[in-house]
Amino acid sequence: MKTNETLQERLKKIPGVDKILECAKTDPFFQDLPKSVLLRSVRSVVDDLRKGILENDTSTSEALLAEIAVLEQVKTHISIAMAPNLKPVVNATGVVIHTNLGRSLLSRESIENLLLIAGKYSNLEFDLAEGRRGSRYTAVEDLLCEISGAESAMVVNNNAGAVFLSLETIARGKKVIVSRGELVEIGGSFRIPDVMSKSGAILKEVGTTNRTHFHDYEQAIEIDTGLLLKVHTSNYRIVGFRADVSLEELVSLGRKCHIPVMEDLGSGTFVDFSEYGMDKEPLVQESVRAGADVVTFSGDKLLGGPQAGIIVGKKEAIDSIKKNPVNRALRIDKLTLAALESTLRHYRDPEKAMRAIPTLRMLTLPIDQIEKQAIRLLKRLEKIDDPRLRTQLLNCPSKAGGGSLPLLELPSKCIGVTISSVSANHIDRFMRDATPPVIGRIENDVFIIDLRTVQDDDLPFIESAFRNLLDKASL
Numbered sequence: 496m497k498t499n500e501t502l503q504e505r506l507k508k509i510p511g512v513d514k515i516l517e518c519a520k521t522d523p524f525f526q527d528l529p530k531s532v533l534l535r536s537v538r539s540v541v542d543d544l545r546k547g548i549l550e551n552d553t554s555t556s557e558a559l560l561a562e563i564a565v566l567e568q569v570k571t572h573i574s575i576a577m578a579p580n581l582k583p584v585v586n587a588t589g590v591v592i593h594t595n596l597g598r599s600l601l602s603r604e605s606i607e608n609l610l611l612i613a614g615k616y617s618n619l620e621f622d623l624a625e626g627r628r629g630s631r632y633t634a635v636e637d638l639l640c641e642i643s644g645a646e647s648a649m650v651v652n653n654n655a656g657a658v659f660l661s662l663e664t665i666a667r668g669k670k671v672i673v674s675r676g677e678l679v680e681i682g683g684s685f686r687i688p689d690v691m692s693k694s695g696a697i698l699k700e701v702g703t704t705n706r707t708h709f710h711d712y713e714q715a716i717e718i719d720t721g722l723l724l725k726v727h728t729s730n731y732r733i734v735g736f737r738a739d740v741s742l743e744e745l746v747s748l749g750r751k752c753h754i755p756v757m758e759d760l761g762s763g764t765f766v767d768f769s770e771y772g773m774d775k776e777p778l779v780q781e782s783v784r785a786g787a788d789v790v791t792f793s794g795d796k797l798l799g800g801p802q803a804g805i806i807v808g809k810k811e812a813i814d815s816i817k818k819n820p821v822n823r824a825l826r827i828d829k830l831t832l833a834a835l836e837s838t839l840r841h842y843r844d845p846e847k848a849m850r851a852i853p854t855l856r857m858l859t860l861p862i863d864q865i866e867k868q869a870i871r872l873l874k875r876l877e878k879i880d881d882p883r884l885r886t887q888l889l890n891c892p893s894k895a896g897g898g899s900l901p902l903l904e905l906p907s908k909c910i911g912v913t914i915s916s917v918s919a920n921h922i923d924r925f926m927r928d929a930t931p932p933v934i935g936r937i938e939n940d941v942f943i944i945d946l947r948t949v950q951d952d953d954l955p956f957i958e959s960a961f962r963n964l965l966d967k968a969s970l
C-alpha cells in the first residue's frame with residue numbers, strides 16, 4: 496500500500512489540461528480540429544490517468560505521465576472520436592440479408608436516384624401538373640399496383656410499422672382472429688401479440704400450434720370481430736403433422752361475414768424463388784390475387800430495397816390507412832422513397848431484377864462464380880507468402896437471413912484461415928478491428944470467410960487485414 500502522500504505526489508505529476516493544450520498548439524495533428532473535441536479528449540485522458548493512479552493501477556506508469564506520452568494518448572482518443580461510427584464492413588458471413596449488417600445493398604440505380612434526390616428539391620409532395628400539394632406515395636403507388644396487381648398501395652417506415660398501422664386503422668377495439676401457429680416473434684422484440692395489443696386490437700387465437708382448420712376461424716367469429724389475420728411464419732417452419740388455412744379460404748370466409756382479411760408477408764417477394772432451386776416464399780402477387788384487403792411486407796428483405804414497409808390491397812382499406820393520423824409518425828422519408836422507386840422499377844423485368852438487385856443476385860449466385868471468387872482470394876492470401884498463414888478452400892452452406900427462407904442452406908464456397916500460434920478467436924477479433932472491419936465466423940477453431948456475400952472490391956481489404964495481422968503477430 497502506498498501512503499496518501501505519495502499518492503498526492505503521483506497525482507501532481509499528471510500534466511495539467513492547460514499545459515497539454517499549450518503543447519497541442521504547435522503540433523500539426525491538432526490543426527483544424529473542433530476545439531470541443533480536443534478539450535473533451537484531453538480531459539478524458541487526464542481523468543483516466545487520475546483514476547489509474549487512485550486505483551493504484553500498475554499500468555499507469557511514470558512514463559505515461561510525461562507530456563509527450565499524454566499527448567500521444569490524446570491523439571489516439573481524438574482519432575477514435577473523429578472516425579465515423581457508422582461505417583462499411585465486409586460481410587464474410589454468407590448471410591445475404593444480414594439484419595445486423597444492414598440487410599440489403601441497394602442497386603446502382605437506387606443509389607444514384609437516392610443521391611440525386613438527396614441534394615435537390617423534388618416533387619416529393621407536389622403535383623407538378625396541377626401546381627399544388629400532391630401525395631408522397633405517387634412515386635411508388637402506380638408501380639406497386641402494376642407489379643403486384645393491387646388496387647391501391649402505400650409505404651411507411653418499415654414493415655413493423657405497416658402491420659401496426661394497418662391493425663390500428665382496421666381493428667382498433669375489435670377482435671382479430673389469428674392462428675396459434677402464426678403468432679411469430681421476429682428478432683428485435685417484434686411479436687405479433689404485442690404489436691396487436693399496442694395497436695388496440697384484441698387478439699383472438701384459434702387452432703393449435705401445428706394445426707388450425709377453417710372451422711376454427713368460422714367458430715371464432717363474433718359480432719365484434721374486426722379482422723382475419725394471416726401471418727407468414729417467416730423465420731420458422733412447422734413440419735410434420737400440420738394444417739393451416741389458405742389465404743383464399745380466409746378471404747371467402749371474410750367475404751361471407753363482411754370481415755376484412757389481412758396478410759403480413761414479412762419478407763415480400765415478387766420473384767418465385769422455387770424457379771431458382773430454392774424453397775418457395777409467398778409471392779405478393781398471389782396474396783393480392785387471393786383477394787386480401789391488406790398485404791404488408793418489408794422493403795429490405797427479399798425485395799432487396801431500402802428499409803420500408805409496403806402496404807398493398809383494396810382501395811377502401813388502403814384509403815383509410817392513408818388517412819390514419821398515426822401514419823404521420825411512420826412516414827417514409829424522401830431518400831428511402833427515391834431508392835424504393837428505383838428498386839421497384841427493376842421488377843418490371845424480373846430477369847434483369849435478378850442481376851441488378853444485389854440481394855437477388857447474391858441469393859442466386861452460381862456456385863462456380865463463388866468458387867472463382869474464392870480462388871481469387873486464395874491467390875491473394877498465398878501472395879502474402881507467410882508460412883504461418885494456412886488457407887483452405889471449403890464447401891459451406893450460406894443462409895438467406897432476414898428471417899427469410901429459414902430452412903434453406905445455399906451451397907457456397909469459403910476460405911478457412913488458420914495462423915499458427917494465433918487463435919481463431921484472436922483472428923476474428925482482429926478482423927473486426929480492421930478498416931473496414933471483416934465479419935466472418937469461427938468453425939472448429941478455423942476463421943471462415945464465406946465468399947457469397949463478399950463483394951469484388953472487398954478482396955484487397957481482406958488481404959491487407961491479414962497482412963496487418965501477421966505483422967502484428969510477429970512482434
Ligand SMILES: *Cc1c(COP(=O)(O)O)cnc(C)c1O
Pocket residue numbers: 653654655656658679681685726727728729730759760761762792793794795803804897898
Ligand atoms: C420481418 C418481419 C416483420 C417486420 O418487418 P421490418 O421491415 O423488419 O419492420 C413483420 N412481420 C414478419 C412476419 C416479418 O418477417
